[in-house]
Amino acid sequence: MSLATASLGRARVDLLDPLEASRLGGLEVLTQGVVEGFLTGLHRSPRRGFSVEFAEHRMYQPGDELRYVDWKILGRNDRLYVKQFEEETNLRAMLVCDTSRSMAWTGDPEHVLPKLAYAQRLVAALALVLLRQRDATGLITFDDQVRSITPARARMTHWRQLLRVLDGLTPGQGTAAEPALRRVVDLLRRRGLVVFVSDLLLDRVLALRALQFLRHRGHQVMVFHIMDPAELTLRGPAEARFEDPETGSSVILRPKDWAAVYQQRVEGVIAEWERDCRRHDIHYHRVTTDTPFGIALRHALARSAGFA
Amino acid sequence: MIGFLHPWLLAGLAAAGVPLLLHLIARRDPPTVEFPAVRYLMDVTREHSRRLKLRNWLLLLLRTLLIAVLVLAAAGPSAAIRQAGSHGPTALVVILDDSPSSGAIVDGTPRLTELRAAARHVLERATPEDALWLLAADGVPRRGDGPALIALVDSLKPSSLRLDIGAALNVAGGILAVDKRPGAITLISDVQASAVSPAAIRVPLLVIRPDAPATPNSGIARLDPGPQPWTTDGGAVSVTVTGDSGRTVPVSVRLGEHLHRQALAAIGGSATFSLPGIPAGWWPLRAELDPDELRTDDERIVAVRVAPVARVSCPRNDRFLQAACDVLLRNGRIQAGSDVTLGTLGEGASVVFPPDDPAELGALNRALARRGVRWAYGALAPSAATTDSGALIGREPVTRRYTLVRLEKEDTLGGVRGVVATAGGTPWIVRDANVVLLGSRLDPAWTGLPLSARFMPFVDALLNRLARGEVQLLNGAPGAPVMLPDLITQVVEGGRRWPVEGGAAFRPPVPGLYFLLAGVDTAGVLAVNIDPRESRLAMAPDAQLRQLWPTASISGLRASGEMAYTGAGRADLRGLFLWSALLLGVMEVAVASGGGRAE
Numbered sequence: 001m002s003l004a005t006a007s008l009g010r011a012r013v014d015l016l017d018p019l020e021a022s023r024l025g026g027l028e029v030l031t032q033g034v035v036e037g038f039l040t041g042l043h044r045s046p047r048r049g050f051s052v053e054f055a056e057h058r059m060y061q062p063g064d065e066l067r068y069v070d071w072k073i074l075g076r077n078d079r080l081y082v083k084q085f086e087e088e089t090n091l092r093a094m095l096v097c098d099t100s101r102s103m104a105w106t107g108d109p110e111h112v113l114p115k116l117a118y119a120q121r122l123v124a125a126l127a128l129v130l131l132r133q134r135d136a137t138g139l140i141t142f143d144d145q146v147r148s149i150t151p152a153r154a155r156m157t158h159w160r161q162l163l164r165v166l167d168g169l170t171p172g173q174g175t176a177a178e179p180a181l182r183r184v185v186d187l188l189r190r191r192g193l194v195v196f197v198s199d200l201l202l203d204r205v206l207a208l209r210a211l212q213f214l215r216h217r218g219h220q221v222m223v224f225h226i227m228d229p230a231e232l233t234l235r236g237p238a239e240a241r242f243e244d245p246e247t248g249s250s251v252i253l254r255p256k257d258w259a260a261v262y263q264q265r266v267e268g269v270i271a272e273w274e275r276d277c278r279r280h281d282i283h284y285h286r287v288t289t290d291t292p293f294g295i296a297l298r299h300a301l302a303r304s305a306g307f308a
Numbered sequence: 309m310i311g312f313l314h315p316w317l318l319a320g321l322a323a324a325g326v327p328l329l330l331h332l333i334a335r336r337d338p339p340t341v342e343f344p345a346v347r348y349l350m351d352v353t354r355e356h357s358r359r360l361k362l363r364n365w366l367l368l369l370l371r372t373l374l375i376a377v378l379v380l381a382a383a384g385p386s387a388a389i390r391q392a393g394s395h396g397p398t399a400l401v402v403i404l405d406d407s408p409s410s411g412a413i414v415d416g417t418p419r420l421t422e423l424r425a426a427a428r429h430v431l432e433r434a435t436p437e438d439a440l441w442l443l444a445a446d447g448v449p450r451r452g453d454g455p456a457l458i459a460l461v462d463s464l465k466p467s468s469l470r471l472d473i474g475a476a477l478n479v480a481g482g483i484l485a486v487d488k489r490p491g492a493i494t495l496i497s498d499v500q501a502s503a504v505s506p507a508a509i510r511v512p513l514l515v516i517r518p519d520a521p522a523t524p525n526s527g528i529a530r531l532d533p534g535p536q537p538w539t540t541d542g543g544a545v546s547v548t549v550t551g552d553s554g555r556t557v558p559v560s561v562r563l564g565e566h567l568h569r570q571a572l573a574a575i576g577g578s579a580t581f582s583l584p585g586i587p588a589g590w591w592p593l594r595a596e597l598d599p600d601e602l603r604t605d606d607e608r609i610v611a612v613r614v615a616p617v618a619r620v621s622c623p624r625n626d627r628f629l630q631a632a633c634d635v636l637l638r639n640g641r642i643q644a645g646s647d648v649t650l651g652t653l654g655e656g657a658s659v660v661f662p663p664d665d666p667a668e669l670g671a672l673n674r675a676l677a678r679r680g681v682r683w684a685y686g687a688l689a690p691s692a693a694t695t696d697s698g699a700l701i702g703r704e705p706v707t708r709r710y711t712l713v714r715l716e717k718e719d720t721l722g723g724v725r726g727v728v729a730t731a732g733g734t735p736w737i738v739r740d741a742n743v744v745l746l747g748s749r750l751d752p753a754w755t756g757l758p759l760s761a762r763f764m765p766f767v768d769a770l771l772n773r774l775a776r777g778e779v780q781l782l783n784g785a786p787g788a789p790v791m792l793p794d795l796i797t798q799v800v801e802g803g804r805r806w807p808v809e810g811g812a813a814f815r816p817p818v819p820g821l822y823f824l825l826a827g828v829d830t831a832g833v834l835a836v837n838i839d840p841r842e843s844r845l846a847m848a849p850d851a852q853l854r855q856l857w858p859t860a861s862i863s864g865l866r867a868s869g870e871m872a873y874t875g876a877g878r879a880d881l882r883g884l885f886l887w888s889a890l891l892l893g894v895m896e897v898a899v900a901s902g903g904g905r906a907e
Contacts, residue, residue, distance in 0.1 A: 105342065201344055201347065231344065236341050237338070237341070242340075243346065249350065262349060265348045265352045
């Protein structure tokens with residue numbers, strides 16, 4: 001038993017400080033610990049569908065597709081029965097993760113995880129939860145273009161593939177969410193769940209338009225707005241040049257002079273996102289990177305329960 | 309005009325540039341901070357930058373002003389005020405001109421009476437916090453409180469000392485420079501044009517002068533009794549008259565108590581009097597004008613020495629000296645005799661030249677030593693020289709000369725006693741006791757003097773004055789230093805005596821004749837008269853005064869009561885500056901904290 005495993009056995013890892021929790025082990029171990037600590041059980045979808053796992057027979061009724069007629073029973077009993085199958089997955093989920101340069105930033109490297117590291121662990125935990133529910137789960141990563149696409153699968157082994165993708169994430173440069181969200185439409189042909197994880201330092205109009213489009217296609221959309229605590233307030237030397245790591249644009253100012261209006265502006269941006277998301281029935285969650293993973297998952301699971 | 313108690317602290321005004329300097333330094337190289345949410349910052353700076361820029365400049369201005377005002381307050385500012393009786397502590401020098409011209413009578417009143425009244429008016433306004441000095445023509449600054457100086461002012465009478473106003477202002481400026489209180493000078497004077505001169509003063513100066521000039525005056529500028537001594541046959545006297553107009557005035561001269569002559573002289577011109585012979589001795593010679601508004605310059609006095617001419621034993625083998633003796637004999641300036649031996653060392657008074665033959669020099673030096681002469685001939689000077697200009701002789705070439713060596717150590721008073729004339733900076737004619745030594749023979753092979761027009765007067769002075777131990781008559785003004793001849797040990801005027809050291813300066817206090825004694829013998833006379841410039845009473849125009857003294861404000865005697873302390877009355881501005889600093893500080897805090905509020 002590894003140290004991480006031992007630690008996981010003693011405490012609710014999902015409620016630990018994210019940075020502390022991330023020190024307990026790699027992405028897989030951590031995520032398992034988080035999910036096991038948090039998850040109380042799987043649920044099964046009451047809906048029946050036509051999938052690979054046989055459920056029961058019933059009498060043929062006019063209008064049933066002939067391909068589901070059980071010809072063997074017809075041969076033995078001369079009666080028309082059709083086969084019903086239990087759906088292996090009751091949901092298809094696509095996780096969309098922002099890997100732009102701004103996501104690699106942390107205001108306090110000693111005490112707070114970078115936003116990308118936090119997003120990696122959150123996405124891995126979400127994927128594990130969904131897969132355990134037998135929900136097919138896929139992953140799209142993007143920065144200024146789509147970097148990787150992992151189609152949705154329901155097998156548990158698929159989680160390790162997702163972990164490999166998440167493990168290999170490196171921060172890109174800019175942020176362009178719209179192409180990635182548009183790709184979701186191609187990958188989710190039926191109604192499903194789209195989880196968008198990003199710091200939302202992007203073109204808000206384009207991103208909202210893409211999210212709105214997904215809603216119109218019948219998908220449930222969930223937005224995790226990942227924020228570093230240091231982004232909520234403006235601090236720094238008496239006077240400094242503040243430089244955007246993505247665009248290189250900069251501004252020279254005295255934080256003391258601008259802290260108040262900056263905080264006001266950030267709160268305004270968050271309020272705008274909340275308002276716009278609510279208007280389009282998109283679930284918006286603001287998560288700071290010092291929030292324990294379990295809290296963030298509770299938001300997600302509470303929402304996903306709505307899909308059950 | 310604002311003045312400062314500690315003006316050197318104004319150097320701290322440079323600190324007012326610190327906020328700007330810090331601003332520029334901070335602006336030049338701010339640290340770079342990576343921050344992803346710069347877009348939010350850019351949004352807000354676009355909206356608020358104008359207001360914040362204005363606020364920052366306002367803060368910079370307030371902080372700069374705050375420092376400047378604090379520094380100014382520390383320097384002790386004060387400002388001139390015009391309210392009567394409310395001046396701040398002031399260091400005030402009152403210069404009261406009691407020079408001879410102040411004795412002029414104007415409208416039946418001595419000018420000095422008016423000036424004294426004006427001075428009293430100034431001093432009566434003094435407060436115990438003021439530092440007061442009174443400076444009169446004697447040049448001695450007297451410190452005291454108001455009543456003491458008023459008493460001093462009341463005791464002043466027209467002085468015989470001339471007041472150089474420029475010099476007095478400089479003295480006053482020097483006094484005020486060491487006092488921390490705001491300084492001012494009040495000059496109460498008849499501002500004679502001949503008495504004003506430039507002065508470097510930086511403090512306010514109030515000039516209180518009469519509204520109208522005095523009546524035109526005349527005075528005796530010069531009384532010249534000609535070459536001394538006179539023989540018993542008499543002599544000629546020249547009198548020069550000075551004053552404010554070109555009119556003609558009667559001049560009279562009186563030798564002793566009896567001999568009297570009168571003539572007319574134009575102001576600026578001279579009158580010459582020929583006086584008959586009188587017995588040998590020292591005689592006072594007076595020149596007088598009719599009384600006018602200024603009495604002190606209506607008489608001038610000198611002394612005339614009347615003595616029989618010297619009886620001289622002239623050398624027979626020196627053609628130039630022989631010729632000179634012949635001329636002087638024919639003109640009665642000398643007689644043949646043995647009182648003075650010319651050329652060699654005789655029994656009595658002697659004028660000694662170096663011998664032609666250098667081999668005789670040793671014997672001559674030994675003979676001089678036996679006579680108690682403390683000088684001797686040394687080696688031949690290596691190069692030619694020129695006599696240094698002096699009263700006895702002008703500049704004459706000297707091609708050959710012996711150095712003259714003093715045998716005794718010099719006294720501690722400095723200078724070489726007994727030196728009458730020098731050539732090339734070294735003694736050329738010296739006198740000790742009744743022996744005069746010349747470094748050169750009076751021969752064209754040694755000096756160009758025998759070929760000069762000055763030769764005859766030179767030989768005359770050599771025989772009648774130098775050889776007989778008499779010195780020239782000296783002239784001086786009251787209070788002005790006069791360098792006394794070397795042998796003088798005592799100065800006598802009337803019943804007063806001053807023991808003196810020959811070669812030192814002597815300041816005669818009042819006009820008169822001062823006899824110069826060498827031991828018990830009268831060796832000369834110092835004639836002291838007031839400065840002839842005092843006779844010109846014309847006032848300097850106000851424009852000239854303002855040009856000479858840029859800080860001056862000028863007032864008449866009647867207005868002096870209102871304006872005397874205008875320059876000196878100053879209000880302490882420290883409180884005002886400190887309140888201003890407090891107000892600026894409050895404004896700074898308000899602006900600085902106001903900028904941090906969310907809007």
